[in-house]
Amino acid sequence: MIKTKNRIIRTAIPNKKSIKIFNKLKKIEPRGMHGQFPIVWKKAKDFSVYDHLGNKFIDFSSTMLVTNIGHSNTRVITDIKKLLKKPLMHTYNYASEERLQYLNNLKSFTPSYLTKFFLLSSGSEATEAALKLIRYNGKFNKNGKNIVLSFDGNWHGRTLGSEMMGGKENLKKWITSRDKNIIQLPFPYPWYQGSSKKGFFIKTVNKLLKSKNLNPKKDISGVMLESFQGWGTIFYPKQFIAELNQFCKKNDILIAFDEIQAGFGRTGKLFGYMHYDIKPDIVCCGKGAGSGYPLSLVLGHKKIMDLPKEGEMSSTHSANPLACAIGNATINEIRKKKLINNASKKGELLHYELNKLKDKYPDIIRYIFGKGLVASIIFYKHLISKVNKIGDECFTNGLIVVKTGRESIKIGPPLTISVSAIKEGIAVIEKSISNNFH
Numbered sequence: 001m002i003k004t005k006n007r008i009i010r011t012a013i014p015n016k017k018s019i020k021i022f023n024k025l026k027k028i029e030p031r032g033m034h035g036q037f038p039i040v041w042k043k044a045k046d047f048s049v050y051d052h053l054g055n056k057f058i059d060f061s062s063t064m065l066v067t068n069i070g071h072s073n074t075r076v077i078t079d080i081k082k083l084l085k086k087p088l089m090h091t092y093n094y095a096s097e098e099r100l101q102y103l104n105n106l107k108s109f110t111p112s113y114l115t116k117f118f119l120l121s122s123g124s125e126a127t128e129a130a131l132k133l134i135r136y137n138g139k140f141n142k143n144g145k146n147i148v149l150s151f152d153g154n155w156h157g158r159t160l161g162s163e164m165m166g167g168k169e170n171l172k173k174w175i176t177s178r179d180k181n182i183i184q185l186p187f188p189y190p191w192y193q194g195s196s197k198k199g200f201f202i203k204t205v206n207k208l209l210k211s212k213n214l215n216p217k218k219d220i221s222g223v224m225l226e227s228f229q230g231w232g233t234i235f236y237p238k239q240f241i242a243e244l245n246q247f248c249k250k251n252d253i254l255i256a257f258d259e260i261q262a263g264f265g266r267t268g269k270l271f272g273y274m275h276y277d278i279k280p281d282i283v284c285c286g287k288g289a290g291s292g293y294p295l296s297l298v299l300g301h302k303k304i305m306d307l308p309k310e311g312e313m314s315s316t317h318s319a320n321p322l323a324c325a326i327g328n329a330t331i332n333e334i335r336k337k338k339l340i341n342n343a344s345k346k347g348e349l350l351h352y353e354l355n356k357l358k359d360k361y362p363d364i365i366r367y368i369f370g371k372g373l374v375a376s377i378i379f380y381k382h383l384i385s386k387v388n389k390i391g392d393e394c395f396t397n398g399l400i401v402v403k404t405g406r407e408s409i410k411i412g413p414p415l416t417i418s419v420s421a422i423k424e425g426i427a428v429i430e431k432s433i434s435n436n437f438h
């Protein structure tokens with residue numbers, strides 16, 4: 001039994017009552033949906049999650065880096081209620097005042113060179129749309145150049161195009177006709193020798209050009225990259241991105257950043273790419289943009305965004321008025337509560353505490369990565385089974401972390417998290433590490 005400022009655990013976990021619900025779901029849902037911690041969510045407010053048995057957890061996950069402004073945010077709920085009172089819930093692609101208001105707000109919130117915004121529902125749709133725009137540009141503006149580069153280990157979603165851009169080979173086995181013109185480059189993992197040194201990107205790309213006999217100016221239409229590699233919140237060396245940028249500019253290649261996890265303040269900047277000195281041509285957002293409502297965005301310059309003709313780029317739920325009202329309230333909340341700044345400041349505390357853990361367990365923890373309020377504790381690879389146990393034990397002690405399926409524990413709390421909850425959460429992680437290793 002646990003009762004602290006931020007946690008209450010009053011039942012066994014998992015509990016018989018929960019298991020009944022899981023079993024019923026398992027019967028009627030594909031197993032691909034499953035694999036999360038055994039909790040039946042009852043309600044969630046700010047950085048606290050409550051189950052149906054009266055247990056209260058600290059959320060170090062924002063579900064999956066979604067609830068940046070906190071769960072069940074009051075401003076969002078108020079604005080949803082206003083819209084439901086009208087009442088208005090759906091408009092297909094017809095115009096609404098909510099859509100105009102949101103897009104104007106988005107325009108004033110994001111860098112001015114990104115002049116057009118395409119609204120969708122899921123992150124995978126956003127990266128698919130970016131792929132389509134890159135290909136449109138190559139085909140119609142650049143004499144048919146067609147190759148899209150992305151990176152090993154990166155993740156862009158579960159639809160065909162997004163999964164082909166992704167760099168996880170084990171997840172691509174189902175694809176019978178792979179697009180040979182979507183090619184992954186090696187990711188500059190810090191454990192690769194020389195990855196942060198000058199010339200690493202150029203060496204990597206030149207090797208590819210040579211092996212496939214490619215001319216970058218004639219053949220390569222775009223590059224898609226996650227702002228940091230998800231499972232380990234691994235950022236690229238700055239030098240690597242500077243060389244990538246130079247290479248793309250020189251060869252007229254579009255750069256698309258997948259900001260689906262990193263965007264909307266998570267890393268202590270509005271977008272993760274802002275940690276590199278770069279201006280991407282296309283920016284894909286999701287997760288934090290909609291605070292839990294399915295909303296994703298593609299941002300870009302008019303020259304690129306207007307390539308598809310009228311009716312060639314839309315979706316039934318594009319610019320749904322509810323999504324727009326929630327997206328709008330999300331921006332207003334980030335501004336009003338200065339959440340980007342908060343992510344940066346609280347992120348300092350989070351990383352300080354995590355690095356203290358690393359210093360205490362040097363034979364167990366290999367790296368701490370991340371920026372702002374996203375971080376990963378990377379354990380030595382051979383300890384992976386223990387890492388799963390640590391995550392499970394955190395959970396039964398009232399702390400929800402992000403499961404990665406790798407040798408990492410990932411942390412991404414709502415940007416509203418309190419200092420006491422950060423410290424308490426890290427103490428839970430430490431206790432789980434110490435229980436599993438001593």
Ligand SMILES: Cc1ncc(COP(=O)(O)O)c(C=O)c1O
Nearest residue numbers: 122123124155156157260261286
């Ligand atoms: C970096 C990144 N890109 C794309 C996606 C796909 O988004 P969605 O699950 O909303 O389709 C995700 C989701 O986890 C992601 O983290």
